[in-house]
Amino acid sequence: MRVLGMISGTSHDGIDTAVVDFSLAGDVLEGRVGFTASTPYPAELRSRLVAALPPAPTTLAQVCELDTLIGQSFAAAAADALERGGPLDLIVSHGQTVYHWVEGAHARGTLQIGQPAWIAERTGVPVLSDVRIRDITAGGHGAPLVSLLDGMLLGGREGGAGVLNLGGIANMTVVRGQELLAYDIGPANALIDAVVTSRGLNGRGFDEGGTIAASGRVSERLLEVLLEEPYYRLAAPKSTGKELFHLGYVDSALARSGLDLADADLVATLTELTVRTVAADVLAAGVGTLVVSGGGCRNPVIMRGLREALPGVEVALSDDYGAPADDKEAIAFALIGWLSAHGLPGTAPGGTGARAARVLGALTPGAGPLVLPAPLATPPRTLVLTR
Template sequence: MKVLGMISGTSHDGIDVAVVDFALADGVLRGRVGHTASTPYPEELRARLIAALPPAPTTLAEMCELDTLIGQCFAEAAAAAIAEGGPADLIVSHGQTVFHWVERTHARGTLQIGQPAWIAERTGTPVLSDVRVRDITAGGHGAPLVSVLDGLLLGAYEGGAGALNLGGIANMTVVRGNELYAYDIGPANALIDAVVTGRALNARGFDEDGRIAASGRVSPPLLEALLDEPYYRLAPPKSTGKELFHPGHVDEALARAGGEVGDADLVATLTELTVRTVAGDVRKAGVRTLVVSGGGCRNPVIMDGLRSALPAVDVRPSDDLGAPADDKEAIAFALIGWLSAHGLPGTAPGGTGARAARVLGTLTPGAGPLVLPAPLAGAPTSLVLTR
């Protein structure tokens, strides 16, 4: 079964796509990763999206328009992927998260926009969307959903392994034998990107190759103020987003630290915040291997900082496991689509805190009758990805 997975993450810079052809034999699910791509949002649309995100006020009219415009962007990205990689049996669209409602330790709701009907209409292919909320109704956080992929990929590692995703938010899955837990650590690129964009430090909107951070020095008073955030001391399961880690969060920390910090020093300090919080949680997990994905793994200041802070841990990119670091989340949603299509749960309760695993998503029919594969009695025990 060929599944096209799509997501725009918390960096809200564009749409990642991965086409995976799955086949199950003797309990082992094999996925051949075919076409992958990343499609940036048009600059005007990205600016509108950023302006509508919390804590900024917005309107229902703006949400309706963004839902349509982002849905149309997803539709074009899907059509391009099908033109390049051939027809898919199912499309999974995570859409764009605009709000994740968490009250301290409990998720109450989540909202992803990007109307899936535009994708179904454009491609004629059925679309699975709205994949997080069912887990929340079962008491989970609806995140990090990539933990179901991590559990299948990492289960064989002796001494335990961690899967770290460095997107806008850093999340980690820890797998040790039959034990699995996952949670959001805190910001990875979210605050760095917000400062680079807000202060117009470059035209890219992110610290390319960590150059800005490398040119600055960490401010100890500011780092201490940032580390004082209560979220870091909450026990898993937990989830977070830009509802907490937004530009105002940086401004408040600057005020507590007692003054302004230069641009390069500010980016260096926020980068060290990512290194410090991630490394601390990896040490607590006690894993021997850390498999890293997401845009942050292309930042040498972050990666060198993690390797320096974790000398006893083998830190490697997820590419080594057949999941390209830039495409891993899109691959994860393709996997969730395959599981849902076969009537299998797409969550690991230890990863989200839900009472039990749930089959995820809402289906939008394509051009013809909605036909699903026969349900499977048991889930795969492992996953092997190849290109």
């Protein structure tokens, strides 16, 4: 079964796509990763999206327009994958998260936009979407959903492993055999990107190659203020997003610190915040291996900081385990699509905190009748990815 996974993450910079050809051999699911791509949002669309995100006020008219425009962007990316990657049986669109509602350490709701009907209409392929909310209705956080893939890939790792994704938010899955725990640690790139964008430090909207952070000095005083954040002391599983970690959050921390930092020093300090919060949780987990993916793994300042802070831990990229670091989340949503199509749960309760695993998503038919594979009674235990 050939499935296209699509996602735009908390960096809000574009759409990652991955086509995976799945086949089942006993209790092992084999996935051959084919076409992958990353499609930036048009500059005007990204600007409109960022301007509408919390804590900014917005209107239902803006939400409707963004839902359509993002859906059309996802449709264009899907059409490109179909043309260049070959026939598809199913498309899974995560869409774009614009709000993740958490109160009292419990997720109450989540909103992903990017109308899937645009994708189905353009490609003629059925689309699975709205994949997070069912887990929330079962008492989970709806995140991090990638934890299921982590468990299937690394469950056999001796001594256990931490699987870290450094997107806008840093999330980690701790895997030991068939047991796992997953949660959001805190900001990875969210605060760095907000400062780089708002201050016009480059034309990319992120600290490419960590060059800005490398040119600055860490402010221990500001770092002390940032580390007072109560979220870091909540018990896992837990989830967060840009509803908490945004530009106003940085401005408030600066005001409390009484400092007026140079741009490079501010970026260096926010980068060190990511390193310290992640390293603290990895040490607490007691794992011997840390497998890293997401945009932050391309920042040498973050990666060097993690290796220095974790001298007894092997720090590797997910590429070494068959999941290219830049494409891992798109692959994870392709996996969720395969599971849902076969009537199998797409969550790990230890990862999201739900009462039990649930089959995920809502289906939009393609050009013809909606035909699904025969349901399976038991899920595969292991996932093997190849290129």
